[in-house]
Amino acid sequence: METLQLKPLIARYMTASFNVNRIMSARLGKLMPENLTADQHQTLCYIHERGMCTSSELADTFFVGKSSITAIVKRLVEKDLIERIPDERDRRVTYLALTPSGKQLMLDVQLKIEQLLARYIGHFQETEILAFIETFEKLARLLISEEEEVTENS
Incomplete structure (x- = not known):
């Protein structure tokens, strides 16, 4: 495609993306438990999807420093939503996994998200x-x- 043809399409994409992300983020935020931030939710989603992962993997995936991930992980451990599991073969490696309450929270939130999105997809x-x-x-x-x-x- 020529650059001139791309410009209006890119502008339309940018506008739609901005509005969808802005509004959906606000609506999804209202579905979260009061004590759960968007970053914490994304971390839980990633761990839920993978089963287990390391803090380094989270930092790489979310393009943030390890100190940011350490703070998020610490809060999620304190909330009993994730647990640290030491690697049996390598003591330097610690895995992160959802606790039973973390799994239940993810199921509850997932249901709310599905109900929200169904309202729009149905159109x-x-x-x-x-x-x-x-x-x-x-x-x-x-x-x-x-x-x-x-x-x-x-």
């Missing part, structure tokens, strides 16, 4: 939903692939 035809999701997944794959290349070349 689209199935073909529109599938086309949007497939396109969004393609964008995610491109970004991930590019990020992996940058990491390998660093």
Whole structure:
């Protein structure tokens, strides 16, 4: 595509992305328990999806320093939402996993998120939903692939 054709499309994307992220972040924030920040929720989601991970993996995934992750992990441990599990073969490695209360919280929050999103997705035809999701997944794959290349070349 020519640059001139891309400019209005990029502007439309930027506007839509800004508005969707701004409004959905606020609405999702209202679904969270009062004592859970957005960063803590994202951390719980990642651990829930992976089963277990390390603090270093979290720092790399979220592009933040290890000290930021340490603070988040400390608070989640204090809230009994995650636990530290030492590696049996390497004492230097500690894994993070959800506690039973962390798993229950994730199930509860996930249900609320599904109910919220269903209100909006219900306004689209199935073909529109599938086309949007497939396109969004393609964008995610491109970004991930590019990020992996940058990491390998660093």
